[in-house]
Amino acid sequence: MAGRVRPITLVGTPVLHRACRPVEEFDAALAELAEDMFASMYAAEGVGLAGNQVGVDLRIFVYDCPDDGGERRKGVVVNPVLELPPLDERRLDDDEEGCLSVPGPHARVARPDRATVRGLDVAGKPVTVEGTGLLARCLQHETDHLEGRVYIDRLSARARKKVLREYEELRAGTEADILPE
Template sequence: MTGVARPITLVGTPVLHRPCRPVERFDADLARLTEDMFASMYAAQGVGLAANQIGVDLRVFVYDCPDAGDTYVKGVIVNPTLELPAGPDRELDDSEEGCLSVPGARAAVPRPDRARCHGFDLTGAPVTVTGTGLLARCLQHETDHLDGRLYVDHLNARTREQVLSDFATHRAAAFPPGPAGAR
């Protein structure tokens, strides 16, 4: 079965700014949803996608991205919880980050360079994914989405304003107004 690419939900849409509901049923509907999520992520040229980014209020995300060693890792995590290093084990990576829900804009977001995400697979079996490099950033970014946070919420006010301005410019260029009177 192949998924269907769905439109990406953009910043400002309520489903992106509130915590998502836990998945309670591990069934064919969930499998179809994740197939659509992968199709949507690939169509948008992303490396991760949370369900609310296609308008679905459920705690599940998909990913297909490299770790620090450039090994691609692909999967699904349902009802994720994030475990981040603390104290002397914590090192921050302040790489630039972008988001399919805020297209055309990027900003440096300091995040731990390692992350461990616990959750469940599509059958309800427990899974744990440990990430480094971009995979660590992806695990954190997608879990944030499911908690109702976007990467712009981690930015200071001035940088956030600039990123949202860049997004508005990108959106206006991608969707110019039609002729007068057209809808």
């Protein structure tokens, strides 16, 4: 992929905290956006990236991560609709989660261990992605972004404050490293 790396939008930026608009045009600009999103995700060493994480208010995400069996899965989903198992069939995976828009800290987030996303590809053709393990978590995490939610929004108030405090300390430390004494 030849995409260009775009800066990752950080927590607190308004575009991250509101629902994104549906994609209506499936054109060269959308394909270019997807390529840029892959390049940005790889540069940041992530496994998924939503449109608003590069400042674009559109319902699109990219992913490249393994499922529960270790099979690497990669793709683009436009205008995704998330489907989770029925409550009586749902098993929660309580694992660590992080986010490129909240770089540094991680926290435990319980999510269903299986998820399906239905949407379109960049050409407007229907796609269905069924995920287990990390891929299921990724599909849910990226769909959350498109709804204006960051993973820390799923944490208790105490856990959220802890993550944000750690994030701010890391940012302050990074800024201190580049400031002259």
